[in-house]
Amino acid sequence: MIFADKEEYIKLRNEVHKFNLKELAPVADESDEKEAFPVSVLKNAGVLGYVGPHLPEQYGGMGDYYAKAVVYEENCRVCFGYNLSLNASDLIFANNIARHGTEEQRQKYLPGVIKGEKIGCWALTEPDAGSDALSIRTTWKKDGNHYIINGRKTFITNAPIADFFIVIARKPDSIKAEGGCAFILERGMEGLSTGQPFKKLGGRCSPTGEIVLEDVRISKEYLLGKEGSGFKDMFSSLDIERAYTPLSSIGIAQSCLDEAILYAKQRKQFGQYISEFQLIQEKLAVMSAELEVARRYVYHLIELMVMGKRITKEASIAKLFASDMVNRAAREAIQIMGGYGYMREYKVERYFRDAKLLEIGAGTSEIQKLIIARELLK
Numbered sequence: 001m002i003f004a005d006k007e008e009y010i011k012l013r014n015e016v017h018k019f020n021l022k023e024l025a026p027v028a029d030e031s032d033e034k035e036a037f038p039v040s041v042l043k044n045a046g047v048l049g050y051v052g053p054h055l056p057e058q059y060g061g062m063g064d065y066y067a068k069a070v071v072y073e074e075n076c077r078v079c080f081g082y083n084l085s086l087n088a089s090d091l092i093f094a095n096n097i098a099r100h101g102t103e104e105q106r107q108k109y110l111p112g113v114i115k116g117e118k119i120g121c122w123a124l125t126e127p128d129a130g131s132d133a134l135s136i137r138t139t140w141k142k143d144g145n146h147y148i149i150n151g152r153k154t155f156i157t158n159a160p161i162a163d164f165f166i167v168i169a170r171k172p173d174s175i176k177a178e179g180g181c182a183f184i185l186e187r188g189m190e191g192l193s194t195g196q197p198f199k200k201l202g203g204r205c206s207p208t209g210e211i212v213l214e215d216v217r218i219s220k221e222y223l224l225g226k227e228g229s230g231f232k233d234m235f236s237s238l239d240i241e242r243a244y245t246p247l248s249s250i251g252i253a254q255s256c257l258d259e260a261i262l263y264a265k266q267r268k269q270f271g272q273y274i275s276e277f278q279l280i281q282e283k284l285a286v287m288s289a290e291l292e293v294a295r296r297y298v299y300h301l302i303e304l305m306v307m308g309k310r311i312t313k314e315a316s317i318a319k320l321f322a323s324d325m326v327n328r329a330a331r332e333a334i335q336i337m338g339g340y341g342y343m344r345e346y347k348v349e350r351y352f353r354d355a356k357l358l359e360i361g362a363g364t365s366e367i368q369k370l371i372i373a374r375e376l377l378k
Helices: 007-034 039-047 065-078 080-100 103-114 230-244 246-264 278-306 312-340 347-359 365-376
Strands: 120-123 139-143 146-157 164-170 180-186 192-194 208-219 223-228
Touching: 007 039, 007 065, 007 080, 007 347, 039 080, 065 080, 065 230, 065 246, 065 278, 080 103, 080 120, 080 146, 080 164, 080 180, 080 223, 080 230, 080 246, 080 347, 120 146, 139 164, 146 164, 146 180, 164 208, 164 230, 180 208, 180 230, 223 230, 230 246, 230 278, 230 312, 246 278, 246 312, 246 347, 278 312, 312 347, 312 365
Parallel strands: 120 164
Antiparallel strands: 139 146, 146 208, 164 180, 180 223, 192 208
């Protein structure tokens, strides 16, 4: 049985939806316009358990990866940028702490994130290393019982506002997947600085920026996982991220469909509602069909992940299909609404801008195709 059909998750979905309509929807457009993250919404969501529900109960979570999926989709129905930052904090940062950290690290970093009081980020991408993750140049070296880190990260979600950072670095002269380490860094550490938020097409209330590391000296307690296992842990984390990322597409596409239906039933042309035109009906039907296929596949994928199955190929299939689907849905929603859809006062304009990132972030569509082909040819 697909988990989302169970009563407890239907109830959770309704609760999160009501919260988002009350707290997030009224500030979504303004947050996008001002490119400012709605911190107060995050804190209120943390109070209700809507931040990090997948994280272990002893640190404040619910230990429920299915709940995370429901919250994720519902957030993206209202404001993709808000969820983008929340997800970087509670899934990509905090989940790595939960999976690979020591007990001391879990106690130190997880509760604040789950409460919505602290924000984390995860830093891999560099100016010369994006899709080719193993070509990063940020380095670490040992100095007694300490590590010294040097390098630069870019396109990092939450970098300008994060309290905590996971930074991936490699040992000098190491090659391929050798010599990788993950380190937990904190704002205020000597040698760590962040740039101003980048100006972006979409997801604008989610700050994205650079991290500069100049002789950042830390003790071994800030090493995440085992020395040399950074790249291995990274790839397992990317599979989890890609399992959830399609929910962004599903949430945005659902709102595109909702807005298009509402408009089509109210707009009259040639003496009748445009919802009565077969070409409009065809657009709505295809949007709905593709959305439901994506949703069901992704829910099944998350069930496989929870069961501990290897999902590398399936996660790439889901991300590839869903990101294509949402970009078509956003285009069709604007087309149905015509000139009004092109105006910024209507939400589909924001959805259209937000959707594009889903063909780029967490691995481009081209990379997803390469992963799928590689898995097929093994």
